[in-house]
Structures are given as structure tokens and as C-alpha cells.
Amino acid sequence: MSNKSSGRGRHPDPFGGGLRDLLRVPPGERIDLASYDPGAVPAGPGDKAAGLAATTTTGQRLAKLQERLYAAGTAGDRRRVLLILQGMDTSGKGGTVKHVIGHLSPAGCRIRAFKAPTAEERDHHFLWRVMRELPGSGEIGIFDRSHYEDVLVARVRDLAPRTRIRRRYGEINGFEESLAADGVTVVKVFLHISYDEQRRRLLARLDNPDKHWKFSLGDIEDRALWPAYRKAYELALERCSTAAAPWYVVPADRKWYRNWAVSRLLLEHLEELDPQYPKGDFDAAECRKLLLEGA
């Protein structure tokens, strides 16, 4: 695996660092998703069992860093993280939230799933609704879908004039750049699954009545649009992978790898931020004395 990354923090790790370098979409490069294998496990643990164990360990380290980030946020540190999850139906956006974010302290996470926009949301600029859900200082925000829907489904289903959609890529880049300048570490993850794996997952949902609520006829209709979606994703990845907010392509046919990779990506970013517990603005010895004397 790549060893180019420098900002990997102080923890030695048996799986090495720098997953960011390996999965990042190089800014300005043309993307052909056919050349990305959704079943690959780049730099990953050897097998599923090792992957689950490593994800748990990574989760514990994430939780510690998250507490520091949160603590720093209470003392004026404006830094925060925004994890954006995009991918086709069944690619595992919800599962990633459950298995990666589930390791974190829930009070420090702000999770928002974006569905088809409401009438009020449509009445505003497409960035309006995401703006309102950004994480605060010290928080980790998680978007299950995002403003990228406005250049993905909007493009595939012609929900807006093509000229307007073309303008949006630049607006997104400007928006994300201003977030980065404001202290937001933006981590954009495309969960990349194959057409065949999606079929298997849809069939699995159909086979289990307790999973029927996750299924709709539209899921099958969307499969006919698979090539158009792939093209829309390629455009989003190549136009909006910037230095300020790069895209990462995570192979997602194997759930254990997907969870491991997203938790590693988060970890690498948090270790680079290296948040610190703030010092108190009080005299601890004096306070201790007051309490021991009966206060």
C-alpha cells in the first residue's frame, strides 16, 4: 500500500496508515468507475474476522479522539468533521452509520439523512437544506446522502435544467472550500458497489419480510438507469474532488471492508486534527479546597 501520507498521527497501526492516499480521487483526474473494483480490499485486513476486529479497535480510538474534539469545541476550537456518504441503493450508507458511527458517543454526532426535498426545501437554493444541518464546533456530522443528490438523481432524472446542474459543481466546490476554511474537515465517501452485488442485496431484502420496509419498486426501476447514475457519479467525483474536500472511493461489495475503510478514513483525519483537551480557566487546587471544606 501507499506510504505517502504524512499526517497519520502518533499511533502505530498494524495495518499501516495512509488509506487516504490510496482511496482518494486525485483532483483534476478523469474517472472511469469501471477501473475501480467494488470487491477489492485495498490495504485492508486479511479477512472478514480480522476486519471486524480492526474496525472495533479503530472505533475505540475514534471514540477517544471524538471526545477530545468535543471537549476542544467547548473551549473555542472551531474544528469539526463532516462525513458525507453517497452511493447507490443498498451500497450501505445506513449500515456504515450503524457500524462505524455506532462506536462513537452519540451526543457528539449529528446525523442527517437527506431524502427527496420537501416543498420548502425545493423553494430554496439547493445548498440551503444542507447548510442548516452542518455540525457545530467539536461535532462529527454525518450526511446520509447530501447536496450531491442535486448533481446525481437531479441529473439522471432531469429534475433541473442541464445548465443549472452544470453550475452546481462549481457552487459545491465553493461551498465546501468555505467550510474547510471555517474549520470543517470534509470527508466525502462514495460507497462503490457492483450491479450484481446490488441484485443480491435487493433479493436478500425480498427474502426477508422484516426487510421489506427497505425495499421499493423504484429500486428496480433505478437499476435500468445504472449507466446514467455511474456517469453522474463519475462527473461528481472528477469535478468535485478538490484539495479542500477530496472524494474517496470505498469498495463496498464487502461490508466488513467498507466499515473498516470508512472508520480508518475518519481515524486518519481525526489523528491529523489531533484535538486536545482544553485547560480549565480555574485554579484546580483552590476548587478542590473549597469542596473539601464543605462547599
Added chain:
Amino acid sequence: MSNKSSGRGRHPDPFGGGLRDLLRVPPGERIDLASYDPGAVPAGPGDKAAGLAATTTTGQRLAKLQERLYAAGTAGDRRRVLLILQGMDTSGKGGTVKHVIGHLSPAGCRIRAFKAPTAEERDHHFLWRVMRELPGSGEIGIFDRSHYEDVLVARVRDLAPRTRIRRRYGEINGFEESLAADGVTVVKVFLHISYDEQRRRLLARLDNPDKHWKFSLGDIEDRALWPAYRKAYELALERCSTAAAPWYVVPADRKWYRNWAVSRLLLEHLEELDPQYPKGDFDAAECRKLLLEGA
């Protein structure tokens, strides 16, 4: 322990059910908090180890019911849960969120900590800011502090005229009754710690520089107001424990009991709700055929 409760669902449980009956503040009764022992473990597991194990088991059952609640919410079931946590500093509101809510799927939880109101919040009716943070259908909302601050700290620190504060109890009852009528199961928990236990916890924070961010001089100042806070809590508990939204007093000097009790209270309410996975509005056999034929 009490065996009056009927809505305990179908799971047999070694610790029995009906914790609600035991911890509920009877509507209309006068409350003297001095008669509630913060170190008690009513109906709890025998010791800390058993408590931790039981909380994990309860958490797994909670997670399953939460998924059903969420699934039902996607199909028009308007029911949802709102857990309100109140208590003095160090009583463990944050710890409860971490150790109880941490077992749930984070995407289905909407957690909000209410701090001193902002200028915009003060410009509105005191219920305005909580109204905006209510859980949606199928969600579990968690308030770390709530509209009760407006009859607690507001009363103790004279932040509003006494006549206005007196009116608020009735407004809260009307508000919570309308929530209940709208499908919100309101679970109000007062985490009851002792004056001495708070001292121990504050000292522990002072002893650990990594915990200094949780401490402020105001914590010691507030201890001088302990009797006034207790009186304000007693009034809130006796005036606002209603049939639609009762208060529960959870002894909170032992963290393991506190976590166990809150998770049990949530479980009993969710088992009574007994949410069901919705049926799909599609022909599963037909969809399976389409997929297998190449869709």
C-alpha cells in the same frame, strides 16, 4: 417490586417488569425528595457486574425494537419516543446518553443538549426551541436538559418573573399532553444524586486534567443553591407528573444502576408500543422474478 404494570410486552425478563410503576411520580402527589434515596437500587440487578450485563442485554432488545419503530415510521406510523433527562450537574445526563443510547442505531436517534438559551431563543416563547427539536416519526428523541430548565434554573436564579414561571407548569402540561396525543411517548427522567456524591464527582473531575473541560467555577457556586434547586425539582415533579407524561425518579448515585434503570424504562415503553415491521406495497415474488431475469 411492583407487579401492577400490564404492558410489559412478550419477553420474559429475569429482573421482572414494571420498573415504571416503581419509579413513577404519582400524579397529584406532594414530593419530598429527602424521602428518595439516591443510592438505592430498586428492583435492580444484584450488583454492578450484573447491572452492566443486564444493561447490555436490555440495549440489544432496545436496538431491535428501535429498528421496528423506525421501520414503522417509514410507513406512516406516527409514533415516536422522547426521553427527557434532567438532573443536577454530574448527575449523569451525558453518561446516560453514552451508555444507554449508545446501544441504539445512531441514525434513529435525535439527540439535543439544551444549554443557556441564545438571544434568538430568549426572544421566543420558552417552548419554541424544544418544539423545533422534537423527534420525527419512528425516531427516539433525547433531550439532555429541556423546557424544564425554564422552571428550574429560571426559578432558582430569578430569570423570569415568578408569575410567569408559575404559568409555565400548566403550559408544559398542555404541551406534553398534545405531544402524547400526537403519538409521542414522553419519558421524563430525573437523575437523582446526593449532595455528597456530587462533591465526589466534582473532585474526580478536578483530579483528572482530561476532565477539566467538564468543570466550571459555576458548579461550585450552584452547590450553595442546592436547597433551592431541590425545591424547584420538587415543584416540577409534583406539578408536571401527569397521566400523559409522568416523571420517573431514578436514583443516580450508582452509575450502573442509573444506566440499567433508564434502559429498562425505555424498554418497557417500547415493548408497550410494540412497533411492527410494515408490509411492503409490492409483490415480492414478482420483484424477485424481475431481478432474477436480469433487471
